[in-house]
Amino acid sequence: MIHELQQIFHSITKSLEVLYVIEDIKPCARILVYEDDLNKVIDFLGKKRMHYSISDFKVIKQNIQSEFYSDKSIKVEKDDITKGYFFVYLSKKIETAESAKLMESKNSHKELGLILGYPECCCNFFEMNFNKQDTDLTLKILENSNGYKFLFYTNIAARHFDMSLLSHFPHSFECVPSIKNAQNNLKIIQKYSKELALMLSSLMQSTVIYTLNEGIFLLRKCEKVDDYFVYSDVLTTTKNKLYYLISSNKMLQINGKNNFIINDIKISGPQYGVMVFI
Numbered sequence: 001m002i003h004e005l006q007q008i009f010h011s012i013t014k015s016l017e018v019l020y021v022i023e024d025i026k027p028c029a030r031i032l033v034y035e036d037d038l039n040k041v042i043d044f045l046g047k048k049r050m051h052y053s054i055s056d057f058k059v060i061k062q063n064i065q066s067e068f069y070s071d072k073s074i075k076v077e078k079d080d081i082t083k084g085y086f087f088v089y090l091s092k093k094i095e096t097a098e099s100a101k102l103m104e105s106k107n108s109h110k111e112l113g114l115i116l117g118y119p120e121c122c123c124n125f126f127e128m129n130f131n132k133q134d135t136d137l138t139l140k141i142l143e144n145s146n147g148y149k150f151l152f153y154t155n156i157a158a159r160h161f162d163m164s165l166l167s168h169f170p171h172s173f174e175c176v177p178s179i180k181n182a183q184n185n186l187k188i189i190q191k192y193s194k195e196l197a198l199m200l201s202s203l204m205q206s207t208v209i210y211t212l213n214e215g216i217f218l219l220r221k222c223e224k225v226d227d228y229f230v231y232s233d234v235l236t237t238t239k240n241k242l243y244y245l246i247s248s249n250k251m252l253q254i255n256g257k258n259n260f261i262i263n264d265i266k267i268s269g270p271q272y273g274v275m276v277f278i
């Protein structure tokens, strides 16, 4: 099933979203579908007896930091000649899919989040913090969390590499309903593919360096040795100076959630976030 979904939706995270709705652990999913793929998706949903609603606008992705994920996009008319993506709201109930579309069109972020099954604490957090200038709330979530060590379930930074157990911004990396949500999702993935569940869990147990403008880095197999965090390979959204510094040293010291040292170079400030997901 997951393989079939991936052929239609081209991404693991999108395929999982659809799977959660099929499995009744999510009331409704909102996924971006490239306009040339729309007919294929509609065909698939029809076969699975799922209801859907399609946005009256489309979006064009901007500032793409990775091939899988972009937080920034601009809205255009649905007949705009530039090719773009439509939001498809899918659910087992037609009225749920329709109300998700309606809430999005009214910019009612909180109501939309609740329809999609996100925890209320996180819907409130999103409504309070999201705006056109601040579309990626990851560093804000870190600010809202205690320390820098968290359970891997809320590692939403991995979405940049098409891996995630959550489809919303948790209000904190310690948000209990979000952790429960992710654990339930993982159980469903395990039911269909033990390999994928293992791969996801292992990749999400990484140390993350999350920057505002210098990319996102996943430090794999990170272990604490004395005062240092020692890691193996590094996944990156961009190959720049910081990437080469991180990947050529394989060890760093963490002095706080916005403060780390690599090769005697101190990197700190609110634009740099460090998270250790275990």
Ligand SMILES: [Zn+2]
Pocket: 119, 120, 121, 122, 123, 170, 171, 172, 175, 176, 177, 178
């Ligand atoms: Zn929450």
